Amino acid sequence: MKRFSLFLLSLFMLAILAACSKSEKDVxxxxxxxxxxxxxxxxxxxxxxxxxxxxxxxxxxxxxxxxxxxxxxxxxxxxxxxxxxxxxxxxxxxxxxxxxxxxxxxxxxxxxxxxxxxxxxxxxxxAPKVASDFAGRYRLAGDRMLDGSGETLTILGNAQNGVTVTFSADGVEEGCTFNGQGKIVNDQVEIPLQTVNPDLKSTLVIRSTGPDSMNVFTSKANDKNDLGLFCTNGKTLAGDYVKAK
CATH class of the missing domain: 2.40.128.640 (Lipocalin)
Structure with missing residues (x-):
């Protein structure tokens, strides 16, 4: 009886090991x-x-x-x-x-x-976001819009699921001018600013904050001033944008 019990225990342990091995292999x-x-x-x-x-x-x-x-x-x-x-x-x-x-x-x-x-x-x-999830024309929102800033953000998708990003001043004499190519990384658009200005090492980031809104910032907070280099009169690309009606 003792030998039989040991035999059953051995079979049980082998079954466990086999199951573990199979489980790891099947994952x-x-x-x-x-x-x-x-x-x-x-x-x-x-x-x-x-x-x-x-x-x-x-x-x-x-x-x-x-x-x-x-x-x-x-x-x-x-x-x-x-x-x-x-x-x-x-x-x-x-x-x-x-x-x-x-x-x-x-x-x-x-x-x-x-x-x-x-x-x-x-x-x-x-399911990751694709270019069409970002595409559209957006206007600056919040207090900066009330102060007279008229920046417009336009995002266009391309066949490789990359995006073309353009900032322009709309209806004001002074504002921001920017055009660059970005790619979608983990549901946000990233543009290395070195591709636009060789002296910069920061990354511009555009992140969706709602169905019709985008936030523009840099990948590192310390680089946020770089977004003002494409603007005049103390303005900046950074901010919240809402889809134009």
Missing amino acids: APPQGMYAGTLPCADCPGIKTAITFDQDGSVVETQLYENTDGASLSQGGTWKMDKGIVTVTFPFDTQYFIVKSADAIEMTDKDGKRSETLSEQYTLKKV
């Missing part, structure tokens, strides 16, 4: 864009979007809530080994597990999940 690696709000020590949360490409490249964009509006993107590489997805950036390494076909969860380097905040560390798969 598909992440592909596409995942988004959510991660916990933050000194802010309400960190809006995060991360896109995994089949070639092993990855781009992550994060926006700290209740801050100045800067959203920083960083590129890196990813690989999956024994069920753990390791994402390597120039100054940071992150770890995820594939929670389901439509979700990933941030873990420690050993794949250990948070016991109490599992859901808060989960990013869900979403």
